[in-house]
Amino acid sequence: xxxxxxxxxxxxxxxxxxxxxxxxxxxxxxxxxxxxxxxxxxxxxxxxxxxxxxxxxxxxxxxxxxxxxxxxxxxxxxxxxxxxxxxxxxxxxxxxxxxxxxxxxxxxxxxxxxxxxxxxxxxxxxxxxxxxxxxxxxxxxxxxxxxxxxxxxxxxxxxxxxxxxxxxxxxxxxxxxxxxxxxxxxxxxxxxxxxxxxxxxxxxxxxxxxxxxxxxxxxxxxxxxxxxxxxxxxxxxxxxxxxxxxxxxxxxxxxxxxxxxx
Amino acid sequence: xxxxxxxxxxxxxxxxxxxxxxxxxxxxxxxxxxxxxxxxxxxxxxxxxxxxxxxxxxxxxxxxxxxxxxxxxxxxxxxxxxxxxxxxxxxxxxxxxxxxxxxxxxxxxxxxxxxxxxxxxxxxxxxxxxxxxxxxxxxxxxxxxxxxxxxxxxxxxxxxxxxxxxxxxxxxxxxxxxxxxxxxxxxxxxxxxxxxxxxxxxxxxxxxxxxxxxxxxxxxxxxxxxxxxxxxxxxxxxxxxxxxxxxxxxxxxxxxxxxxxxxxxxxxxxxxxxxxxxxxxxxxxxxxxxxxxxxxxxxxxxxxxxxxxx
Numbered sequence: 001x002x003x004x005x006x007x008x009x010x011x012x013x014x015x016x017x018x019x020x021x022x023x024x025x026x027x028x029x030x031x032x033x034x035x036x037x038x039x040x041x042x043x044x045x046x047x048x049x050x051x052x053x054x055x056x057x058x059x060x061x062x063x064x065x066x067x068x069x070x071x072x073x074x075x076x077x078x079x080x081x082x083x084x085x086x087x088x089x090x091x092x093x094x095x096x097x098x099x100x101x102x103x104x105x106x107x108x109x110x111x112x113x114x115x116x117x118x119x120x121x122x123x124x125x126x127x128x129x130x131x132x133x134x135x136x137x138x139x140x141x142x143x144x145x146x147x148x149x150x151x152x153x154x155x156x157x158x159x160x161x162x163x164x165x166x167x168x169x170x171x172x173x174x175x176x177x178x179x180x181x182x183x184x185x186x187x188x189x190x191x192x193x194x195x196x197x198x199x200x201x202x203x204x205x206x207x208x209x210x211x212x213x214x215x216x217x218x219x220x221x222x223x224x225x226x227x228x229x230x231x232x233x234x235x236x237x238x239x240x241x242x243x244x245x246x247x248x249x250x251x252x253x254x255x256x257x258x259x260x261x262x
Numbered sequence: 263x264x265x266x267x268x269x270x271x272x273x274x275x276x277x278x279x280x281x282x283x284x285x286x287x288x289x290x291x292x293x294x295x296x297x298x299x300x301x302x303x304x305x306x307x308x309x310x311x312x313x314x315x316x317x318x319x320x321x322x323x324x325x326x327x328x329x330x331x332x333x334x335x336x337x338x339x340x341x342x343x344x345x346x347x348x349x350x351x352x353x354x355x356x357x358x359x360x361x362x363x364x365x366x367x368x369x370x371x372x373x374x375x376x377x378x379x380x381x382x383x384x385x386x387x388x389x390x391x392x393x394x395x396x397x398x399x400x401x402x403x404x405x406x407x408x409x410x411x412x413x414x415x416x417x418x419x420x421x422x423x424x425x426x427x428x429x430x431x432x433x434x435x436x437x438x439x440x441x442x443x444x445x446x447x448x449x450x451x452x453x454x455x456x457x458x459x460x461x462x463x464x465x466x467x468x469x470x471x472x473x474x475x476x477x478x479x480x481x482x483x484x485x486x487x488x489x490x491x492x493x494x495x496x497x498x499x500x501x502x503x504x505x506x507x508x509x510x511x512x513x514x515x516x517x518x519x520x521x522x523x524x525x526x527x528x529x530x531x532x533x534x535x536x537x538x539x540x541x542x543x544x545x546x547x548x549x550x551x552x553x554x555x556x557x558x559x560x561x562x563x564x565x566x567x568x569x570x571x572x
Contacts, residue, residue, distance in 0.1 A: 009361025087345030
């Protein structure tokens with residue numbers, strides 16, 4: 001049995017487990033829908049006035065995508081780790097050939113597929129409901145897919161860390177929200193950096209989601225003053241590489257943090 | 263015969279609680295070794311130490327290697343309170359765990375072994391408690407291990423299912439599989455085990471084959487008389503003590519029952535029933551584990567009976 005076979009077996013088990021939790025499936029896709037409806041349709045963007053929704057609709061593409069790329073893997077993997085720990089499943093897996101890294105990779109792949117579909121739906125909703133201009137080329141679309149995949153992987157790794165150290169599923173949810181909420185709004189997603197105090201702006205670079213936002217915005221043709229300043233690097237690719245490095249680091253940290261002992 | 267498992271001086275604490283206090287044991291290839299003991303005695307911690315799923319002081323060797331370095335293809339584990347993904351069917355669960363090994367048994371054969379052929383396509387959460395436990399046992403057998411750890415495999419399993427699992431363990435042992443199991447069922451330990459280890463307060467207080475343990479610690483055969491009479495009311499050449507609403511006459515052989523009955527009649531003692539019992543593993547358990555419990559609490563059976571009347 002090769003590593004790929006083991007990951008495939010774990011992927012299949014997690015895929016079926018997820019698809020059979022109807023409530024989880026429903027809210028995975030309902031969440032982005034309601035976000036776009038609330039902010040894109042009711043609040044509306046690009047009004048030209050002040051406030052955080054004053055930019056053109058296309059500016060918020062990374063923000064809307066970040067909702068699913070950030071929240072869903074963080075809470076799903078965190079909760080799955082808690083469920084595995086509560087059910088002594090890690091104890092069982094520790095005596096099989098499946099490594100912790102392979103387990104996390106299988107979880108990540110399931111999340112990439114699920115959240116990839118949710119992101120696709122979200123992009124379509126944005127075009128239809130908010131009038132966002134997303135007429136991008138194939139290469140840029142491929143970049144967006146890459147950003148979504150790497151972003152999901154990164155937050156799966158972070159979810160594994162959170163799940164490993166939170167004492168319960170309730171703790172995972174609370175910790176995930178505490179981590180995700182500031183990241184969502186302070187990563188050049190919905191709030192342009194110029195709206196933040198000057199002293200705080202450097203801190204935005206500490207959020208991994210910032211590189212996701214910058215990269216997706218560059219690929220989808222949105223405006224980003226920060227990206228424009230990075231003249232010596234192609235913003236499409238530099239953010240992708242940086243996000244890839246962070247995703248690898250977070251996945252490694254997540255795999256390392258997963259429980260092996262009681 | 264070569265030792266499959268060797269553990270020396272295992273120690274494990276959780277804060278102030280001592281879970282394992284210098285446990286050493288050796289299990290031979292093809293042997294069935296049962297661990298018995300009260301709740302909290304350290305059985306599950308010992309299984310975890312032996313499988314490398316907890317950090318313990320001391321040393322453990324499985325097939326001559328550290329448990330975390332041993333070939334996982336050779337080891338099977340059913341953890342205590344194992345709760346696999348609930349929205350997979352029994353078949354999918356066994357296929358999942360089988361899919362993690364280089365060589366796995368046929369899923370249908372495993373399902374047949376644990377008596378789940380008819381419910382193979384039912385989600386785990388919709389199975390009965392006993393069927394769930396049998397599914398979990400199946401996940402431990404799927405890689406056809408040489409060394410199998412079963413932590414309370416028959417908890418929640420009905421008598422028929424329990425006997426089916428006993429036959430399965432016996433067949434595995436006959437085929438050369440080494441089995442380490444924990445149980446609270448003394449009949450199970452006596453029937454299955456070549457040797458039984460009794461854990462109490464994190465110490466292995468006795469290890470031997472079940473019959474030898476019974477002979478050494480089980481005490482004498484007893485005649486139990488259900489009566490309200492005072493122990494001193496009957497003139498007998500045997501020790502007599504009161505336990506709840508019974509008199510327990512120790513050391514009575516079957517041929518001597520008539521003597522006791524005559525003595526009861528002579529004393530005019532009314533009784534509802536007589537039961538003659540041989541000592542068994544439960545008596546060993548109660549004596550060795552009970553002594554420790556008594557030492558910890560300062561209370562024992564007769565004292566509790568007396569308290570009830572206060």
